[in-house]
Structures are given as C-alpha cells and as structure tokens.
Amino acid sequence: MLTIFFIIYIISAFIAAGSIILYGCNPSRSLGWLLVIIFVPYAGVIFYVLFGVNRREFKIYTLKHTLKRRLFDQNYLKHSASGKKFSFKSTKEKKLESLLRNSSNYPAIPGNKVTVLSNGAMAYKSIFEKLEKAKNFIHIEFYIFEDGDILERLYQIFKTKIAEGVKIRMIYDAIGSFDLKRKSIKRFKALGVAVYPVLPIKFGTIIFTINFRNHRKIIVIDGDVGFTGGVNISDKYVRSQSELGIWDDEHLCIEGPAVESLHNIFIKDFYFASNEESILDEKFHDIISEKGDSTVQIVSSGPDSKHPTIMYQYLGLINLAEKSIYIANPYFMPSRPLLEGLKMAALEGINVKILVPAKSDSKLAHYSMKSYFRELLEVGIEIYRSSNFLHSKIIITDIEIVSVGSGNFDHRSFEQNFEANALIYDKNVAKEITDNFLKDCEKSNRLTLEVHKSRPFYSKVIEGFARLFSPLL
Structure with a gap:
C-alpha cells in the first residue's frame, strides 16, 4: 500500500513540477513552489494544486458555463x-478607459x-x-x-x-x-x-x-x-x-x-x-x-478572466498619476509591479499616501502588510494607520479619478477572487472621497521610517515569514 502511495506521489510531483516549468509566469514564485514540492512530500503537491496553479495558463480548472x-x-x-x-478629452482618462474596456469588456458610461x-x-x-x-x-x-x-x-x-x-x-x-x-x-x-x-x-x-x-x-x-x-x-x-x-x-x-x-x-x-x-x-x-453627470466604468475580474484586470486598474491609476495617489485598503500586500510603480511615483515627486488599519482581522495579513512598509517609507511614501478597522478599498489619482469597490491590494483579489470595482471619472466625486480620506489620515497615526526600523527583531522575522504566505491569504 505504501508503495502505491509513493508511486502516486512521484507521478503527481512530476506533473506538478512540469506545470510549474511550463506555465509559471514568475520565476521566484515558481522556484518557491518547486522547493515546496521537493521538501514537503505529499502535502506540497496538494498545496500547489490548491494555491499555486497558474489557472489562466494551465487549464486544470475551467469554470462551468x-x-x-x-x-x-x-x-x-x-x-x-x-x-x-x-x-x-483627457489622454490620461482615454488610456485608462481603453485598458479596462479591452481587458474586462465594460466601457466608461456617462x-x-x-x-x-x-x-x-x-x-x-x-x-x-x-x-x-x-x-x-x-x-x-x-x-x-x-x-x-x-x-x-x-x-x-x-x-x-x-x-x-x-x-x-x-x-x-x-x-x-x-x-x-x-x-x-x-x-x-x-x-x-x-x-x-x-x-x-x-x-x-x-x-x-x-x-x-x-x-x-x-x-x-x-x-x-x-x-x-x-x-x-x-x-x-x-x-x-x-x-x-x-x-x-x-x-x-x-x-x-x-x-x-x-x-x-x-x-x-x-x-x-x-x-x-x-x-x-x-x-x-x-x-x-x-x-x-458622472462617467462610471465598472471593472471586474475573476479566476475565469483572461486578464487580472483589477491589478491592471490599480497599476494604470498609479502610472497615470501626475500629482497624487491616495490609497485606502485593509489588506495592502501589493504585487511587485504595483510596489515598484508606487516607489517610482514617489521618486518622481508624486504625493503618495497609504491608509491601512492599525489592527486587522487577520494576524497573517497584518504582519505581511508590515513587511512592505520599509521599502515604501524609504522613498517618501506616507503611511497612516487607522485606529478603526478600515475596510475600504479606495484609490484616488490626482483628485480626478477614483475607484471604490471590493478589490483589495493583494494576490487573492488579483488572481483568485471574483471582484468588482466602480471607477468614477468625476472630479466632484473624487474630491468628496478625497476629503473623507484626508480626514481619516488626520485622525490616524502616521508611521515614520525611524519608528518602523525600531520594531523588535522577532516582529521582523514574523513579517518575513508572513510575506511568504501572502499569496494564500
């Protein structure tokens, strides 16, 4: 019986490894999954099937209908x-609208x-x-x-x-x-x-x-x-x-x-x-x-979508910014393109503010979020921690375009969840939400680089460990 299980495991491991090599789009992530499969016998293959398969490329899971x-x-x-x-009329808005219409089918509607x-x-x-x-x-x-x-x-x-x-x-x-x-x-x-x-x-x-x-x-x-x-x-x-x-x-x-x-x-x-x-x-x-008078574009994506449109939306809003980027999100664990986009924006002189909750309903998410703060603070991005449990999912560009919806800044919302956001091309609506955002920032604790660096060593270890599991949250 043990021999049969071992043969099944070996075959499954080879199939899983093959799918990683053929369909893995992120080299470091692919290498990580290969190590999990090798060093965590049996369970590693199960974890990969549950959480690691690139389902847009490897059609092991096709949604019915x-x-x-x-x-x-x-x-x-x-x-x-x-x-x-x-x-x-605006080139900036035209580019963003085209990106989202072509990736998720829904145009901007006045x-x-x-x-x-x-x-x-x-x-x-x-x-x-x-x-x-x-x-x-x-x-x-x-x-x-x-x-x-x-x-x-x-x-x-x-x-x-x-x-x-x-x-x-x-x-x-x-x-x-x-x-x-x-x-x-x-x-x-x-x-x-x-x-x-x-x-x-x-x-x-x-x-x-x-x-x-x-x-x-x-x-x-x-x-x-x-x-x-x-x-x-x-x-x-x-x-x-x-x-x-x-x-x-x-x-x-x-x-x-x-x-x-x-x-x-x-x-x-x-x-x-x-x-x-x-x-x-x-x-x-x-x-x-x-x-x-508001022009609204609905943005949606899910595991059956051809493109990770929610991530494209956030990346588009960041890349098109000229003056400011304001983000409120309870699970701020950005993908590498989003993280680098925010850092580039800050280095260009764009005012970037991020509002997150000081406490979370998920300890793993809380520590994983903190693992990103050093990179952001070092380039001058302002991070505020709300005493309330902030659950809003907002991003505002130049106080002109604003997104409100269900999409978090994490791998799950980009790849695993069915999500829907409303993108509003209206300066008045953007101004109203911006005013609410800035008031929340005023009532929150601003995190400094010095304070963040002074946290205990054990906290840094936990953060690093939690970040490894951020795709699973």
Whole structure:
C-alpha cells in the first residue's frame, strides 16, 4: 500500500513540477513552489494544486458555463446602451478607459448619479430606502451575509416586496458566508427568494474550489439603481462586535446607465451559481435614461478572466498619476509591479499616501502588510494607520479619478477572487472621497521610517515569514 502511495506521489510531483516549468509566469514564485514540492512530500503537491496553479495558463480548472458567459458578454455589449464608446478629452482618462474596456469588456458610461456612502450606517440607510421602492426585481450578491439585525431588516423588506410581486434573486459566497445559519437561508427560500451559494462546499469538488471566492458586493434594483463597494451584510458595520470596533467602509449608490454593467456581472454570477439559463434571456429593462453627470466604468475580474484586470486598474491609476495617489485598503500586500510603480511615483515627486488599519482581522495579513512598509517609507511614501478597522478599498489619482469597490491590494483579489470595482471619472466625486480620506489620515497615526526600523527583531522575522504566505491569504 505504501508503495502505491509513493508511486502516486512521484507521478503527481512530476506533473506538478512540469506545470510549474511550463506555465509559471514568475520565476521566484515558481522556484518557491518547486522547493515546496521537493521538501514537503505529499502535502506540497496538494498545496500547489490548491494555491499555486497558474489557472489562466494551465487549464486544470475551467469554470462551468465559461463559454456561455462569454457569449452573453458579447451579446450584451452588442445590443445594450453600454456598448457605446464614450470619448474622453483627457489622454490620461482615454488610456485608462481603453485598458479596462479591452481587458474586462465594460466601457466608461456617462450620465450617472453617484452618491458616496462613507460608512455602513449610511450605506444600509440608502440600500433599505431603495429596496423599499423596488417595483419589478431585486438582485443581490454579497461575499458575507451574517445573521443579525441587518439581515433581519433585509428579510422583512423582502417579505413585503415578495407579497407585492417583486422577484428577488440572491447569491452568497459559500466560504465568506460560512457562518450564516442554514435556517436563515431556508427562511429566505420560504419567502420565494431564489437563493444560491457560489461555489458551494461539496465533497469531490472542494479541492478545486476552496481557493476561489466571490468577493463582490452588488445590488441591482429594477435595472437602474445599483450599489457596490466594500460593505457586506453584517452588524459589524454598525456596532462593535470585537476589539476591532465598528468596521469603517465606503460604498456607492449608482443610478443611471452604468448600472447595466453592474447588472451584467450579477446575471452571469447568478447563472453560474444556479444554472438557470432563463436569466440570460430575460429582459429586465429598456434603455436606462441618464440620471446625472458622472462617467462610471465598472471593472471586474475573476479566476475565469483572461486578464487580472483589477491589478491592471490599480497599476494604470498609479502610472497615470501626475500629482497624487491616495490609497485606502485593509489588506495592502501589493504585487511587485504595483510596489515598484508606487516607489517610482514617489521618486518622481508624486504625493503618495497609504491608509491601512492599525489592527486587522487577520494576524497573517497584518504582519505581511508590515513587511512592505520599509521599502515604501524609504522613498517618501506616507503611511497612516487607522485606529478603526478600515475596510475600504479606495484609490484616488490626482483628485480626478477614483475607484471604490471590493478589490483589495493583494494576490487573492488579483488572481483568485471574483471582484468588482466602480471607477468614477468625476472630479466632484473624487474630491468628496478625497476629503473623507484626508480626514481619516488626520485622525490616524502616521508611521515614520525611524519608528518602523525600531520594531523588535522577532516582529521582523514574523513579517518575513508572513510575506511568504501572502499569496494564500
């Protein structure tokens, strides 16, 4: 029996090593995985399959319905209002829009009203008010649904809306909403809500799906009102439930034609989760009328995307900056291109400020983040540590273009998660979010290079160790 296991291990190790050599795109990372496979027998191969496979090149894992989802994209762009290209006057904006449109299909769309919701209480107030006005349908997906007062309020609104004939579809991430009680899911289903998990935890498929998460936060109401950002469905955004306190997050309400792009993402996600093909053919609305003056581009990517568009978006915003780059993110573990891009910007004289939480819900992420600080501080980048648990995912370039969404500054958001951001080409919206950002920086502790260098030696060791595991977080 041991001989059989050993033969299987040897064959698996050779296959894994071959895939690393053929499909590995990062030499240092590839070498690291080869060492893991060699020096961690059996478990090393399993770790590689779970966390190391370059899935864009090595097709060991193909999302079901990928072809139909892409055909739906093509049909959507061909026939929808979103398929019309918007012409920018600024070369900077034109380059960024082209990059993101060509890598994730969604163009910049003018004529939107964008409302900034700067904390959880504001976000829920706006969400509940809009939900109560729904006439035809409500489509909702979140990474985290947690039992509590917020979920109960959602349930009561859904109960009323279902009675009025409003159709409701709801999807949740199986890992992110792992603590959601089974009886809560049954309550929603009993109302008539179509509820499905994304990538459910099942024996036989879990080894291929556990490392993928739908991290998006999307609500679409009647086709012309949408919400997206960093807030989940949880009481932690309105009351303290741990030493982290109330989670501090940014969310957006978007009204106008750009909601169609957001809706397209939900439709594909719901089809993927439910296998209900009817949602691909259903006509939800006519052409959406303009509601405001903001130009919005929805940016999405996932493990089934051809390109790591969220990373491209952040890198594009950094490279195009002329005056300032402001970043707020709870999991700041940038890829090498992003790290070098920020350092280059600072050396060019661009004002770079980064706001992160002083405490984290993940010790590993906390120490991994700290391992990047020295390089950044040495080139003059300002790092602020918020006393609140900052959960916002924001990047602002030149106080002109701003991104708010679900994408973190880490490998997981770039490669493993399904993410969605809203990129707003509007100086007024960018100024409002910048003002909030700078106020948060004023209330936070600015980290200096001297203080960072004086931390204990054991902390440096832990940081270095944590950084090795940053792709797994």
